[in-house]
Each structure stands twice: as C-alpha cells, then as structure tokens.
Amino acid sequence: MGDALRAALTAAATAVASPAELRKAAAAIRDAIEPLTEEVRSPATLSPLDDMGRGIRMFNPVVGPGNGFALPLRFEPDGDGVLARATLGPVHEGPPTFVHGGVSALLMDQILGQGAIVTGRWGMTAELTLRYRRPVPLHTPLLLTSRMAGAAGRRTTVTGAITTEAEPEVVLVEAMGLFVSPSEAKTASYFGTVRTASGGETDGRLGHARQDVDAASPALAPGPAPAE
Numbered sequence: 525m526g527d528a529l530r531a532a533l534t535a536a537a538t539a540v541a542s543p544a545e546l547r548k549a550a551a552a553i554r555d556a557i558e559p560l561t562e563e564v565r566s567p568a569t570l571s572p573l574d575d576m577g578r579g580i581r582m583f584n585p586v587v588g589p590g591n592g593f594a595l596p597l598r599f600e601p602d603g604d605g606v607l608a609r610a611t612l613g614p615v616h617e618g619p620p621t622f623v624h625g626g627v628s629a630l631l632m633d634q635i636l637g638q639g640a641i642v643t644g645r646w647g648m649t650a651e652l653t654l655r656y657r658r659p660v661p662l663h664t665p666l667l668l669t670s671r672m673a674g675a676a677g678r679r680t681t682v683t684g685a686i687t688t689e690a691e692p693e694v695v696l697v698e699a700m701g702l703f704v705s706p707s708e709a710k711t712a713s714y715f716g717t718v719r720t721a722s723g724g725e726t727d728g729r730l731g732h733a734r735q736d737v738d739a740a741s742p743a744l745a746p747g748p749a750p751a752e
C-alpha cells in the first residue's frame with residue numbers, strides 16, 4: 525500500500541495529463557480508498573503493524589514503509605553513529621530541481637534522533653538547528669549521517685550532515701539536534717492513553733522491549749531510557 529501511495533504521489537507531481545485524465549484518476553483513487561474508511565482505529569491506538577519496543581512505526585513520515593510520503597529512510601550502522609542513503613524526487617522539491625529545506629529538516633530530525641537511540645538514549649526533539657550550506661539536489665544519491673556529540677542527564681546532543689554519495693566531503697546541510705527524554709510526569713501526560721492494537725498499555729518508551737530487539741537490526745535497536 526505504501527509503495528502504491530508513493531507511486532501515486534510521484535505520478536501526480538510529474539504526469540503530463542489532461543484535466544479529464546486527472547479527474548478520472550482522482551475518482552479511481554477515491555473509489556479504492558472508500559472501503560478503507562469504514563472502520564478506522566482511534567488516534568490513541570497504535571497500528572497492529574507498530575512495535576514500539578522494536579522501534580517499528582509503520583506510518584512514520586520518514587521511516588514508515590506504509591506512509592506514502594516516507595521514502596522510507598532505512599538506517600545502517602556507521603561506526604558509533606548511523607547513516608542512511610536516499611534519493612529524493614519531485615514530491616520533495618522546494619526550489620526547482622532542489623530539495624525543500626523543510627524536507628531536509630524532517631529527515632535530519634529523524635536520523636539525529638536515531639543517532640541518540642543507537643547509543644542507548646532517546647528523547648523528543650527539543651531543539652533542531654540546520655545550516656543550509658549548498659542546495660541539496662533531487663534525483664541524486666545522498667548520504668545522511670548522524671552521531672551523538674554529547675549527553676547529560678536526560679539531554680542528548682547529536683550532530684549530522686547531508687552530502688551526496690559522490691562527494692561525501694562536501695557538506696550540503698549541517699544539523700544539530702537536542703533530544704530530551706521526557707520526565708515520568710510528561711511521559712504519562714503525553715502517552716498515558718496510548719494503547720497497542722491489542723489493547724495493551726504502552727507509555728511509548730523505546731527500550732521497554734529491548735530484550736526482544738532483533739540483533740540483526742542494530743540500527744533500529746532502541747536503548748533504555750536515560751536515567752534522570
């Protein structure tokens with residue numbers, strides 16, 4: 525489904541078609557999704573395809589395979605950090621032929637967060653700073669990298685960059701993120717009503733199911749919540 529949605533978004537952004545052809549395709553899309561809108565999960569119920577303990581979010585807009593806007597980005601270990609390879613297309617365009625700056629920020633938010641998670645720490649984004657040094661080209665294999673730069677209490681600082689695969693020494697975007705693991709009180713107030721698809725409780729803390737993490741997927745492996 526995610527692949528079909530991605531194909532639809534790209535087709536919509538690139539098709540050279542008449543208004544009649546576009547209306548016909550739009551009607552077919554509406555017909556196709558109509559049966560899927562009859563019974564839907566509540567906003568505080570996770571998808572049955574999600575597994576917080578293993579860091580699997582099927583509809584995350586960056587890494588979720590089921591989300592049509594997601595690439596989806598996949599992480600690989602990179603020394604003590606993380607990297608991801610991506611080639612962006614017409615649905616990510618800002619200035620003609622270049623990536624939208626907000627899309628770069630979206631991708632870096634996720635990979636910086638992952639850079640904290642692979643060190644056994646995690647948190648919500650408290651600060652995100654980007655320096656756009658060169659425009660990021662579309663249709664070009666890119667490298668996104670991140671690495672933890674510092675940690676204190678519940679705060680984790682992570683730095684990263686976007687480059688092309690062809691010229692990894694030329695930094696296009698520099699990024700810094702501060703991730704703060706929420707207090708017990710904030711965690712309860714934000715996520716206390718969230719339930720798994722089978723009705724189980726989850727406070728969303730990555731790492732509660734750390735023992736279940738597939739050793740073959742170390743880049744997705746969550747760590748325990750940092751101590752206070």
Ligand SMILES: CCCCC/C=C\C/C=C\C/C=C\C/C=C/CCCC(=O)SCCNC(=O)CCNC(=O)[C@H](O)C(C)(C)COP(=O)(O)OP(=O)(O)OC[C@H]1O[C@@H](n2cnc3c(N)ncnc32)[C@H](O)[C@@H]1OP(=O)(O)O
Nearest residue numbers: 633634637638647648649650704706707710715718727728
């Ligand atoms: C089933 C539920 C699922 C829930 C999942 C939740 C989180 C998931 C975590 C990881 C996600 C997994 C993948 C990784 C990729 C992620 C990328 C996307 C992540 C996001 O898309 S996430 C959404 C955007 N994000 C927010 O929506 C945060 C809004 N924000 C707040 O909700 C609070 O702000 C919070 C909770 C951050 C802190 O609240 P708090 O009460 O727990 O902590 P407190 O204020 O006591 O601060 C403790 C120490 O951090 C320092 N500190 C705090 N904030 C600071 C700031 N902004 N700048 C500088 N320092 C800061 C203080 O100065 C103090 O430092 P010190 O200890 O030295 O005094």
